Amino acid sequence: MANGTVAVSEKTFYEESTNKYSGILSWLLTTDHKRIGLLYLYTIGGFFLVGVVLGLLMRLELIAPGETIVDAQTYNSLFTLHGVIMIFLFIVPGLPAIFGNFFLPIQLGTNDVAFPRLNLLSWYVYIIGAVLVLISLVLPGGPIDTGWTFYIPYSVRTSTNVSLAIFAAFVLGFSSILTGLNFITTVHRMRAPGMGFFRMPLFIWSLYATAWIQVIATPVIGITILLVILERTFGVGIFDPALGGDPILYQHMFWIYSHPAVYIMILPAMGVVSEILPTFARRTIFGYKAIAYSSLAIAFVGYLVWAHHMFTSGISDTARWIFSLLTFIVALPSGVKVFNWVATLYKGSIDPKPPLLWVLSFIFLFSIGGLTGLVVGSLATDIHLHDTYFVVAHFHYVMFGGTGTIFIAGLYYWFPKMFGRMYNIKWANIAAALYFIAFNMLYFPKFILGYMGMPRRYFDYLPEFTTLQEISTVGSWLMAITIIIIVTNLIHAGLKGKKASANPWGGVTLEWQTTSPPPLHNFNRHVEVNHEPYDFSQLKELEYDSK
Amino acid sequence: MFSGPSSHTQTVDMVMLYIVGISVILLLGITATMIYFVFKYHRNKGHKPVDIHGNVLLEIIWIAIPTFLVLTMFYFGYMGFAEIRNIPDDALVVKTTARMWAWQFDYANGKQSDTLFVPVNKHIKLEMESADVNHSLYIPAFRIKEDVIAGKVNYLGFKAEEAGIYDIACAEFCGLKHSMMYTAVVALSQDEFDTWLNAAPKDTNTAVTTDSTKVE
Ligand code: HEM
Ligand SMILES: [Cu+2]
Numbered sequence: 001m002a003n004g005t006v007a008v009s010e011k012t013f014y015e016e017s018t019n020k021y022s023g024i025l026s027w028l029l030t031t032d033h034k035r036i037g038l039l040y041l042y043t044i045g046g047f048f049l050v051g052v053v054l055g056l057l058m059r060l061e062l063i064a065p066g067e068t069i070v071d072a073q074t075y076n077s078l079f080t081l082h083g084v085i086m087i088f089l090f091i092v093p094g095l096p097a098i099f100g101n102f103f104l105p106i107q108l109g110t111n112d113v114a115f116p117r118l119n120l121l122s123w124y125v126y127i128i129g130a131v132l133v134l135i136s137l138v139l140p141g142g143p144i145d146t147g148w149t150f151y152i153p154y155s156v157r158t159s160t161n162v163s164l165a166i167f168a169a170f171v172l173g174f175s176s177i178l179t180g181l182n183f184i185t186t187v188h189r190m191r192a193p194g195m196g197f198f199r200m201p202l203f204i205w206s207l208y209a210t211a212w213i214q215v216i217a218t219p220v221i222g223i224t225i226l227l228v229i230l231e232r233t234f235g236v237g238i239f240d241p242a243l244g245g246d247p248i249l250y251q252h253m254f255w256i257y258s259h260p261a262v263y264i265m266i267l268p269a270m271g272v273v274s275e276i277l278p279t280f281a282r283r284t285i286f287g288y289k290a291i292a293y294s295s296l297a298i299a300f301v302g303y304l305v306w307a308h309h310m311f312t313s314g315i316s317d318t319a320r321w322i323f324s325l326l327t328f329i330v331a332l333p334s335g336v337k338v339f340n341w342v343a344t345l346y347k348g349s350i351d352p353k354p355p356l357l358w359v360l361s362f363i364f365l366f367s368i369g370g371l372t373g374l375v376v377g378s379l380a381t382d383i384h385l386h387d388t389y390f391v392v393a394h395f396h397y398v399m400f401g402g403t404g405t406i407f408i409a410g411l412y413y414w415f416p417k418m419f420g421r422m423y424n425i426k427w428a429n430i431a432a433a434l435y436f437i438a439f440n441m442l443y444f445p446k447f448i449l450g451y452m453g454m455p456r457r458y459f460d461y462l463p464e465f466t467t468l469q470e471i472s473t474v475g476s477w478l479m480a481i482t483i484i485i486i487v488t489n490l491i492h493a494g495l496k497g498k499k500a501s502a503n504p505w506g507g508v509t510l511e512w513q514t515t516s517p518p519p520l521h522n523f524n525r526h527v528e529v530n531h532e533p534y535d536f537s538q539l540k541e542l543e544y545d546s547k
Numbered sequence: 548m549f550s551g552p553s554s555h556t557q558t559v560d561m562v563m564l565y566i567v568g569i570s571v572i573l574l575l576g577i578t579a580t581m582i583y584f585v586f587k588y589h590r591n592k593g594h595k596p597v598d599i600h601g602n603v604l605l606e607i608i609w610i611a612i613p614t615f616l617v618l619t620m621f622y623f624g625y626m627g628f629a630e631i632r633n634i635p636d637d638a639l640v641v642k643t644t645a646r647m648w649a650w651q652f653d654y655a656n657g658k659q660s661d662t663l664f665v666p667v668n669k670h671i672k673l674e675m676e677s678a679d680v681n682h683s684l685y686i687p688a689f690r691i692k693e694d695v696i697a698g699k700v701n702y703l704g705f706k707a708e709e710a711g712i713y714d715i716a717c718a719e720f721c722g723l724k725h726s727m728m729y730t731a732v733v734a735l736s737q738d739e740f741d742t743w744l745n746a747a748p749k750d751t752n753t754a755v756t757t758d759s760t761k762v763e
Contacts, residue, residue: 158652158722159634235725248696248699284599290606312694313701314696315692321625332614340601347596363577371573371574374570378562380625382624384692386718451563452687453685453687453714455685459726460727
């Protein structure tokens with residue numbers, strides 16, 4: 001706990017470990033939340049790159065109508081795997097497991113999460129889930145081809161390895177639940193003296209709200225998956241009408257988890273935005289309480305809108321209008337956040353360093369994602385656009401343009417703290433500009449394709465869609481180049497970058513009040529909090545290197 | 548954008564224009580303000596930042612106005628939807644069956660076809676069933692779709708107001724040839740339709756191409 005006396009040490013957490021081992025074992029058996037955060041960074045980052053490669057292959061196949069590089073069956077497996085990897089291995093665990101693990105205890109002013117060993121277990125559970133996905137690819141039967149939604153009856157009838165792949169998602173769910181439990185307990189029990197709930201940084205608020213969704217919603221997908229496996233293995237009729245089941249029931253159960261899961265994906269990103277903006281505007285966040293409460297509001301009302309994924313499934317007309325209405329209402333807290341963020345720039349002292357550039361990009365891309373969500377929330381238009389490329393564009397704008405962009409922003413923001421080194425700012429700026437162009441080129445044409453009537457999950461398409469598909473594919477190449485630049489810049493910085501100071505950006509939350517990288521127990525002093533989180537008057541007292 | 552083969556096409560495009568229009572205004576407003584602030588309050592200009600913790604009035608304004616806006620969007624969306632769900636009793640009922648990977652349309656007199664022939668200016672009601680997995684009948688030109696769910700009868704109504712041939716696609720993933728599960732709606736004048744409906748042979752399929760020359 002932070003309120004004991006802490007041994008003063010000059011060593012960083014890289015040089016000192018929680019166990020008696022050294023080298024690789026000191027990492028694999030570590031219970032240090034920072035090292036676990038880094039283990040997650042490498043594995044989740046690796047899967048992100050795999051997912052990107054699958055995406056690039058799909059884009060290459062779609063450069064022209066007809067068969068280009070793969071056959072239809074392979075294409076179907078490609079989008080399924082791309083979806084499964086991006087959702088279950090990248091975006092759901094992503095920000096909480098990496099930045100949450102690393103920074104939640106530090107921002108709370110404590111030395112670790114509440115259950116450090118459970119934390120390590122969560123990582124192993126994640127790895128087991130990931131390995132199961134990989135095994136499902138090579139077993140006879142072939143890679144799963146159902147789409148990441150595993151809709152019944154197709155997923156009961158196909159001969160591909162559905163059971164193993166969805167069992168992997170079941171296992172991954174546990175990793176998510178355990179992380180959630182750990183964070184909730186840590187937030188309640190381990191805040192440094194003086195840190196009331198309303199002195200917590202907004203990133204913590206968002207992780208806290210997310211953790212509740214992880215704990216409450218994830219079991220639903222777990223149960224659903226077990227039922228599907230039961231049905232596939234023993235022919236028990238639950239969802240498949242041929243066995244006396246109900247396929248719509250499956251859709252309800254799937255989305256009762258997967259809609260709240262959308263908020264697991266976006267809330268932590270909103271938290272990171274609320275950290276980066278004050279630091280680079282050097283003023284307090286506008287509407288702290290509005291942002292904090294809207295996180296909680298999103299977490300709880302997010303449960304009420306799942307059936308907007310089912311407007312064309314034949315649910316009753318009454319259910320359709322009720323869910324449409326609720327969807328519009330639930331959109332409001334996200335709008336409130338965007339307005340508060342923009343207002344945070346007002347009368348600041350703005351320094352557009354790379355992390356801020358990514359956040360500005362985020363605000364634009366995420367707004368497009370959110371606003372097009374209104375288009376598919378409205379019944380008349382959704383009936384037309386559901387399951388078309390419009391939806392593909394919409395969710396990439398939200399997940400990739402939203403959370404994905406902030407994943408990169410977070411890396412650029414916290415990299416000096418995590419690794420103690422600084423990256424090349426010029427290349428980071430170039431990457432930010434390229435990313436913005438590549439992203440819009442890759443996904444904007446998909447909105448038009450959808451409006452023109454191109455359905456999603458299509459291996460082949462009508463000739464009239466060719467031009468827009470081509471533009472999108474060229475955009476994917478630009479995106480590939482951008483990602484290579486980002487990764488090279490960071491790896492190079494990690495190995496050879498200039499030493500970073502304790503507080504290179506002039507931030508005031510607690511992670512900037514310890515060394516870069518931090519010591520094993522996070523702080524070499526007794527931490528006591530007597531400021532609100534974004535009080536920049538502290539900056540004078542802090543060791544701050546203005547270069 | 549605003550002339551279409553059915554009045555519903557125009558309704559949907561209007562709702563779309565309404566939502567997208569408001570969205571573009573909001574997006575431009577947000578982006579312009581953001582960029583303006585970044586330049587105006589750039590650190591190089593050297594003025595002191597001011598800590599503004601929030602403003603209740605602003606907070607109320609930017610909840611109230613969007614609330615009003617989204618409620619109107621909901622309303623127009625619902626009205627446009629209700630339009631296709633009110634199918635009059637005298638509509639022409641066509642039994643529709645989807646299977647991997649083809650469509651089949653059965654008419655009351657026993658006529659069967661893999662292409663959907665309909666008379667113009669008459670309400671059509673498709674009663675849709677699946678022979679295997681889920682599919683979704685999607686007619687982009689009419690801006691309508693409804694899933695065809697295994698073990699369930701879903702229905703879809705529309706009215707073609709201009710003779711012509713329009714694509715039907717499958718919009719719910721259904722396996723290997725999902726992207727090739729195309730057929731067409733052929734909208735004919737009532738006379739032509741009656742001739743087609745009553746022409747023998749009643750149970751063989753009529754390829755679209757044979758009739759398309761006549762319609763064009
Ligand atoms: C360079 C990066 C990426 C490219 C080129 C790409 C491209 C694509 C393409 C072409 C599809 C298939 C569309 C279809 O046939 O229906 C797709 C689907 C999808 N993508 Fe991406 N994507 C990328 C990044 C991402 C990211 C970062 C995420 C999530 C955070 C993501 C999540 C998904 C999901 C969930 C699907 C749906 C899969 C399904 O239909 O089951 N993608 N993507
Ligand atoms: Cu189909």
